[in-house]
Amino acid sequence: MPLLWLVLILIAASIVGFFLGRQRALHTADGNPRDLHSLPSYYGHNVAFTGLLPALIILVIWVLVQPIIIDNRVSNLIPSTAIPENSTLGLVMSDVRRVADGLDHAVSEGSLSSERASALQADKTDVRALLGESGIAVGNDVRPEILSAAQKYRKINHVGSSVMTALVLLIAGGGFIYAYSVTHKDFRARNIVERGVLGLLILAASLAILTTVGIVLSMFFETLNFFSLHSWKDFYLGTTWAPNFRGDSDLSILPLLWGTLYISVIALLVAVPIGLFAAVYLSEYANNTVRSFAKPLLEILAGIPTIVYGLFALLTVGPALVTFFGQGNNGILGVEWMAGATSVLTAGVVMGIMLIPFVSSLSDDIINAVPQTMRDGSLGLGATKSETIRQVVIPAALPGIVGAVLLAASRAIGETMIVVMGAGAIAKFSLNPLESMTTITTRIVSQLTGDTDFASPETLVAFALGLTLFVLTLGLNVLALYIVRKYREQYD
Amino acid sequence: MSDTSQTSSRQGSSLLELSERTKKRNAAEARFRGYGMTAIAIGLIMLMILVFTIISKGVGAFQQTFVTVQVELLADKLDKKGNRNLDDIKKVTTFGYSPLIRAAAETSVEQAGIATDLKSKDIAGLLSKNAAATLREYVVSNPNQIGDTVTFRFLAQSRVDGYLKGRVTRESIANDKNISVAQLDLVDQLVDAGVIQKSFNLAFIFGSDASDARPEAAGIGVSMLGSLFMMMVVLVLALPIGVAASIYLEEFAPQNWLTDIIEVNIANLAAVPSIVFGILGLAVFINYLHLPTSAPLVGGLVLTLMTLPTIIISTRASLKAVPPSIRDAALGVGASKMQAVFHHVLPLAAPGILTGTIIGLAQALGETAPLLLIGMVGFIASNAPDGLASGLLSPNSAMPAQIYEWAKRADPAFYERAWGGIIILLVFLITMNTIAVILRRRFERRW
Numbered sequence: 001m002p003l004l005w006l007v008l009i010l011i012a013a014s015i016v017g018f019f020l021g022r023q024r025a026l027h028t029a030d031g032n033p034r035d036l037h038s039l040p041s042y043y044g045h046n047v048a049f050t051g052l053l054p055a056l057i058i059l060v061i062w063v064l065v066q067p068i069i070i071d072n073r074v075s076n077l078i079p080s081t082a083i084p085e086n087s088t089l090g091l092v093m094s095d096v097r098r099v100a101d102g103l104d105h106a107v108s109e110g111s112l113s114s115e116r117a118s119a120l121q122a123d124k125t126d127v128r129a130l131l132g133e134s135g136i137a138v139g140n141d142v143r144p145e146i147l148s149a150a151q152k153y154r155k156i157n158h159v160g161s162s163v164m165t166a167l168v169l170l171i172a173g174g175g176f177i178y179a180y181s182v183t184h185k186d187f188r189a190r191n192i193v194e195r196g197v198l199g200l201l202i203l204a205a206s207l208a209i210l211t212t213v214g215i216v217l218s219m220f221f222e223t224l225n226f227f228s229l230h231s232w233k234d235f236y237l238g239t240t241w242a243p244n245f246r247g248d249s250d251l252s253i254l255p256l257l258w259g260t261l262y263i264s265v266i267a268l269l270v271a272v273p274i275g276l277f278a279a280v281y282l283s284e285y286a287n288n289t290v291r292s293f294a295k296p297l298l299e300i301l302a303g304i305p306t307i308v309y310g311l312f313a314l315l316t317v318g319p320a321l322v323t324f325f326g327q328g329n330n331g332i333l334g335v336e337w338m339a340g341a342t343s344v345l346t347a348g349v350v351m352g353i354m355l356i357p358f359v360s361s362l363s364d365d366i367i368n369a370v371p372q373t374m375r376d377g378s379l380g381l382g383a384t385k386s387e388t389i390r391q392v393v394i395p396a397a398l399p400g401i402v403g404a405v406l407l408a409a410s411r412a413i414g415e416t417m418i419v420v421m422g423a424g425a426i427a428k429f430s431l432n433p434l435e436s437m438t439t440i441t442t443r444i445v446s447q448l449t450g451d452t453d454f455a456s457p458e459t460l461v462a463f464a465l466g467l468t469l470f471v472l473t474l475g476l477n478v479l480a481l482y483i484v485r486k487y488r489e490q491y492d
Numbered sequence: 493m494s495d496t497s498q499t500s501s502r503q504g505s506s507l508l509e510l511s512e513r514t515k516k517r518n519a520a521e522a523r524f525r526g527y528g529m530t531a532i533a534i535g536l537i538m539l540m541i542l543v544f545t546i547i548s549k550g551v552g553a554f555q556q557t558f559v560t561v562q563v564e565l566l567a568d569k570l571d572k573k574g575n576r577n578l579d580d581i582k583k584v585t586t587f588g589y590s591p592l593i594r595a596a597a598e599t600s601v602e603q604a605g606i607a608t609d610l611k612s613k614d615i616a617g618l619l620s621k622n623a624a625a626t627l628r629e630y631v632v633s634n635p636n637q638i639g640d641t642v643t644f645r646f647l648a649q650s651r652v653d654g655y656l657k658g659r660v661t662r663e664s665i666a667n668d669k670n671i672s673v674a675q676l677d678l679v680d681q682l683v684d685a686g687v688i689q690k691s692f693n694l695a696f697i698f699g700s701d702a703s704d705a706r707p708e709a710a711g712i713g714v715s716m717l718g719s720l721f722m723m724m725v726v727l728v729l730a731l732p733i734g735v736a737a738s739i740y741l742e743e744f745a746p747q748n749w750l751t752d753i754i755e756v757n758i759a760n761l762a763a764v765p766s767i768v769f770g771i772l773g774l775a776v777f778i779n780y781l782h783l784p785t786s787a788p789l790v791g792g793l794v795l796t797l798m799t800l801p802t803i804i805i806s807t808r809a810s811l812k813a814v815p816p817s818i819r820d821a822a823l824g825v826g827a828s829k830m831q832a833v834f835h836h837v838l839p840l841a842a843p844g845i846l847t848g849t850i851i852g853l854a855q856a857l858g859e860t861a862p863l864l865l866i867g868m869v870g871f872i873a874s875n876a877p878d879g880l881a882s883g884l885l886s887p888n889s890a891m892p893a894q895i896y897e898w899a900k901r902a903d904p905a906f907y908e909r910a911w912g913g914i915i916i917l918l919v920f921l922i923t924m925n926t927i928a929v930i931l932r933r934r935f936e937r938r939w
Contacts, residue, residue, distance in 0.1 A: 067780060101782075194830040198744060204736035205745070208757040208804075211797050215768060218775030274531045281528025298535050301542075303925065305858025307892040308546070308914050311899050315907055316545050353538045360535070384517055386524035407763070414765025416861035421899060441767050441861070448774060448865050466771040470764065477763045 003063070006165055010055055010172055014048040017176050021047030021183050029185040038190035046189045049196050050179035055172035062164045070160065074153045078145060092146065094454060099150035100157070120147060215470065222454075222463035229457040235464060241427035241438075243447065243458045251461045253468060255427040259437035263348045263423060264412035266433060270352025272405055275359025282360070283367045284389055295364075302357035306417040313350040313422030314341060321346055325434055342424035342436040351418050355408045362407065366400030366484075367393060399483050406480035410473040416441040440465050546914055552657050553912025556693035556708065557648035559619055559682070563596040565631060567639045576635050586624040589631075590616070593623050593646075601678070604685035608678050618675060618688075620647035622702070622709045648688060650708040650905040652679055656690055659904065696912060700874045701894060707905035710898070712913045714876050718788050718868070718888035719857060721877070725792025725884070726799060726856050731849050733796075734803035735838075738845075741804075742811040743833050762801035769798045770862030778866060785867040786887035794862045799852040806851065810844025811837060843935030850928040854921050860892040868893040891917050 018041075025043035029035035036043070075093055103120075107113070183189070227235070230251055238252030278298065282291055318341025326338035370393050378388040394401070424436020425446065447462040454460065510518070569592060573580055594616040601608060601615055608615070616623075623646040631638065647653075651671040654660035662673055682688040699711025737758075745751040773794035777783045783790050814837045822832035863869065868889050877883035889897065891913060898910040 063781070067782075190828065194828060197830060198740075201736045201740035201744060204733045205740040205754050207733060207737065207800070208754055208761060211761060211772075211800070212757050214776055215764065215772045218772050218780075219768075222775065274534050277528045277531030278535055281525070281532055285525055285528055286532075294532050294536065297539060298532070301535065301539055303854070303921065304542070305860065305892055305917065305921070307858065307860045307895055308542070308918070310860075311895065311910055311914060312542060312545060314899060315549070315911075353542075356535050356538070384521045386521045387517070389524070410763060411765075414767065416765070416767045416864075417896070420861075420864075421896075441765065444767055444771065445861070445864050448771070449867070449869065454779060463771065463775070466768055470768050473763065473765055474760060477760060481759065 002161070002165065006059070006168060007056075010052055010059075010168070013172060013176065014052040017047040017051050017180070018044035021045075021180060024180060024183045025185060025187075025189070028183070036185050037188050038193075042189040042193050043183050043187070045193045046187075047176060047179040047183065049193065051172045051176035053196065053200075054175055055168045058171055059164070059168050062160075062168075066157075066160045066164070070153060070156050073156055074149050077149045077152055095146055096149045096153055099146060100153040103150065103154060120151070216467075219463045219467040219470065222460050223467045225455075226457055226460035226464045229460065235461070239429070241443070243461070249458055251457060253440070253465065255429055256438060256440045256443055256465070258429050259344070259423065259427065260413055260419075260439040260441075262344050262433070262437065263351065263419060263439060264409055266344060266348025267351035267355055267412045268405065268409060270349055271355035271359050271408060274352075275356045275408075276363055276401065278356070278360040279363035279367055280389055280394075283364050284385065284393070295361075298357045298360055300357075301353065302361070304354075306354065306415065309350050309354050310417040310421035313346050313418055317350050318342060318346040318422060321434070337432075338434040340424070340436060342422055343434050344423065344437050345433040347419045347422035348433070350422055351412055351415055354415075354418065355412060358411060359404055359408050362404035363397070363401050366397045366404065369400070370396045399486065403480040403484035406476050406483070410476035410480070413476070414441065414469060414473045416445065420445055440469050444469070546911055546918070549908065550911030550913075550915040552659075553696050553908050553915075554693055555657070555690050556696065557653040557656050557688060557690050558645040559597075559600075559648050559652075559688050560643065560645050561593075561596040561600045561619075561687070562641050562643050563592055563627060564599075564641045565638045566592060570631055570638050571635075576638065578632070578635055581635055581638075582632055584628070586628050589624040589627045593619060593627065596644075600687055601682070604682060604687055606678065606681045606685065608674075608681075610674055610678060614672070614675055615678065617671070618649055618652050618679065618682075620649050620708045621706050622647055647708045650706070650903065652688070653708055654905055655679060656683070656688070657908075659908070696909070697916065700876065701889070701897070702874070704901055704903065707901075707903050707909060710906065710909050712891060712894055712909075712916055714874065715889035715891050715894035716916070717876060717883065718791075718893075719890040721788035721883045721888070722792040722795060722890055723853055723857060725789060726796050726853060727849070729793070729796040730799050730803050730852065731845075734800050734849070734852075735807055735845060737800075738804050738807035738811055739833060739838070742808050743837070744829075758801050758804055761797075762805065765861075766798060766859055767861040767865070769794050770865035772797065773862060774865045784885055784887070786889075787885050788868075788888050788890070789884040790866050791863055791868055791890060792884075794866060795856040795859060798859065798862065799856045802852040802855060803845075803849055806848025807841070807845045810841040810848065813844065814840045840937070843931055847928045847932045850924050850931070854924040854928075857924070858892055858917065858921060860896055863890055863893045864896070869897050891920075 022040045022044035025036055026033065026040055033040050071093060074096060078092055078096075235251060235253055237254070238250060239254055240250035241252055241255045242250040278294075282295055286294065321343065322338050322341055324332050324338075325335060327336070374392055374396060375388055378392040379385070383391065419439045419442050423439055423442060425438050425442065426436055427438045427443075428435070430437065444462045444465050447459055447465075452459045567574060569588060570584055571577075571581055594612040597616040597619060598612040623644075626646060627644065630642070630644075648656075649670065651660050651665065651668065652675075655671075655676055656679075660671075662676060665671055665673070665676070679688060695709070696711045697716075698713035699709070700714040701711065702709035737754075741751065741754065745754075773790055777790045777793055778785055818836050818840060819832050822836045823829070827835065867887075875886075877886055877888065895910045895913040895917065898906040898913065
């Protein structure tokens with residue numbers, strides 16, 4: 001792994017640089033650290049960082065940018081005639097990449113010499129069989145233009161990697177030499193190092209922005225690809241979800257959105273009353289003993305991983321509901337309303353349990369923020385405690401509680417494991433909570449796991465679903481934060 | 493005095509006698525209080541049901557049924573040339589070992605003094621399909637034992653295991669090809685004879701996953717290593733980046749638009765559904781950067797991005813809790829701002845940062861959804877990694893992904909494994925949270 005080696009070389013060099021820099025600084029001060037401008041270790045850090053950081057930054061940028069440039073250069077080589085019907089440039093490019101990776105793999109395994117790999121000709125050798133021997137499956141037969149593009153791809157890739165290694169080492173070396181040469185007892189090493197550290201801190205903080213940008217871009221471009229293959233009108237306004245891996249699928253979000261919202265509503269119907277009453281009781285009635293043991297216990301529910309709730313839905317709650325509402329005369333109610341363990345009710349109830357502590361602890365904070373004077377005023381006028389809570393405390397806390405409920409709703413919409421295991425896989429509009437329905441997150445998982453082909457609308461639809469989900473939850477969060485913030489200003 | 497009391501009783505406003513309206517209001521008060529108590533009770537009952545379900549269903553996975561048999565390692569079957577050449581011995585496949593196991597199973601039934609009409613194939617059918625492979629592995633590593641009779645404790649087949657645990661009954665196997673009522677009768681007799689025994693199942697905790705047909709051999713050990721490597725990546729990346737970001741935002745950031753954008757972003761990232769991080773990982777790390785699918789490195793990177801907001805939020809809280817007088821004192825004796833933060837504020841905030849990090853790690857450890865998208869589900873995690881590089885880069889599963897994988901399989905014997913896996917996962921989470929609480933209690937300083 002050459003990249004790892006490169007990084008290790010850089011790190012080793014910077015450690016050496018640290019000691020050299022410190023030594024030189026002490027040397028120029030005749031071994032008396034009090035004559036130095038900064039503490040000796042700052043001179044060492046200066047040398048180490050000046051060599052390491054620019055090289056590392058160049059390395060990261062290069063690794064990120066190289067694939068884009070190569071893709072551009074190589075995709076120019078593919079004539080538009082080489083793109084088959086109902087396929088895209090992206091699909092052909094992924095073939096090219098697979099063939100190139102396959103050749104690389106074959107060369108590294110030793111089953112193919114690198115000269116031979118670059119001299120292969122598709123009309124003379126069966127490249128597919130050749131790659132199959134070294135364990136790389138290529139979907140279609142390798143056509144000549146794909147093979148030549150793949151060879152070009154490999155060539156540019158190799159050239160790029162060697163240029164990168166040389167450049168990075170050069171920059172690192174230059175940095176070390178420069179920093180070492182300016183090291184002198186009057187050199188203001190601390191100021192330079194501190195400025196560098198501040199830059200690193202800013203970089204770390206900006207990672208949050210980078211992540212958001214990454215999330216949006218990674219989904220945005222694939223979503224655009226999807227909409228070039230599938231009409232956006234059908235996606236947002238159609239009424240059937242029937243993916244078909246032979247193509248010509250009905251991919252509409254509405255049935256999935258219906259399932260998502262239905263399950264979320266049931267979850268909120270469970271979580272909001274229980275969570276709210278629990279919060280009211282804990283903050284207004286409970287004595288310290290009850291509070292100190294009930295609150296942490298309830299919060300355990302929030303710390304349990306969702307896979308546990310998923311399993312609970314699939315293996316405990318679902319079958320329990322079936323014995324109530326299903327199995328003909330053997331069931332407790334003797335009705336045949338529920339066929340399988342997965343249903344909207346199963347997922348909704350379990351998700352509701354998960355959300356109880358979420359609602360209760362948020363509401364608890366908000367109820368506690370209502371000033372005591374308002375309660376005292378109400379009690380002084382002769383209202384009972386419950387009247388005070390219902391008519392004074394809750395109305396005062398209402399915006400905050402609404403915010404908490406919205407946050408819980410956003411959590412419910414984005415929840416994955418419980419619905420994957422408890423809700424089922426059938427996309428339909430139905431009002432019956434005992435039927436199984438499917439959700440946006442469930443479909444993202446099912447479209448992106450297993451064998452996926454990133455050029456088919458059936459796979460790409462997952463990115464459009466993901467983007468919609470992201471926008472939906474983000475909207476709810478922003479709305480909730482807005483409401484909460486607006487409320488808080490009234491009493492601060 | 494009596495006059496007034498009569499007047500007031502006429503008006504219905506005695507302090508000693510409750511009026512209708514007061515009664516109603518008091519009843520409403522009691523009801524309201526009752527609702528609150530009911531809500532808490534429901535929450536706690538749910539927690540109890542959940543814990544009870546997990547323990548009652550999962551504890552069985554830690555027990556496994558074993559069959560003790562004495563296998564005669566026949567030299568003419570295992571080493572036809574008789575030269576004890578390891579390459580020749582390796583040529584005998586697991587199929588070559590099944591006759592030995594059949595014979596051994598039959599002998600042990602005879603030795604126990606049980607008369608049965610079952611064929612040797614059906615008797616050997618009580619053993620796991622793993623038995624032949626276990627035997628072969630033993631012979632290949634101990635070729636000089638060929639010709640001896642060796643006592644083995646083989647895993648029993650999952651139906652036998654289920655029968656001893658009460659999961660499989662004579663009624664439930666009516667249509668089961670894998671076991672018959674006659675075989676179960678034999679199991680009863682063998683249990684009485686002490687040939688079949690249940691004992692603690694260490695292989696479940698440290699072993700590897702097994703294919704669909706061998707639930708009795710499946711263990712969570714390899715995916716535990718996968719989780720461990722992922723947590724290493726998360727710790728190595730999220731802790732320094734999170735702390736650096738928090739220090740900047742809390743100590744250095746000027747009030748400007750960039751800071752605002754960063755703050756808003758962190759708040760929003762904390763609420764982005766975890767599956768979206770999985771999509772990010774798939775698109776950026778796998779499709780774009782071509783990192784290997786199913787690798788713990790990719791899982792760790794995705795979970796790092798996911799836990800960063802948690803760590804940043806808790807780190808900022810603990811930095812904020814360090815009083816300004818500490819900074820002023822450091823600046824007063826001539827430290828630079830950077831030195832004041834790194835030499836004085838950061839060490840004082842360290843316990844809080846550590847607590848937040850542990851809680852973030854616990855959250856990452858239990859997360860499943862993003863792992864589904866980067867391919868950590870759907871294959872059998874059978875090989876333990878043999879070093880740091882292969883641990884990070886070769887395909888593996890993770891504990892929650894392994895549990896999901898088991899829950900998806902058709903054989904109910906895997907469900908027990910899934911619940912058992914949850915017990916192990918929860919033990920990890922409880923330990924981590926306990927450490928966090930202890931750290932907080934032990935080192936928390938009130939200024």
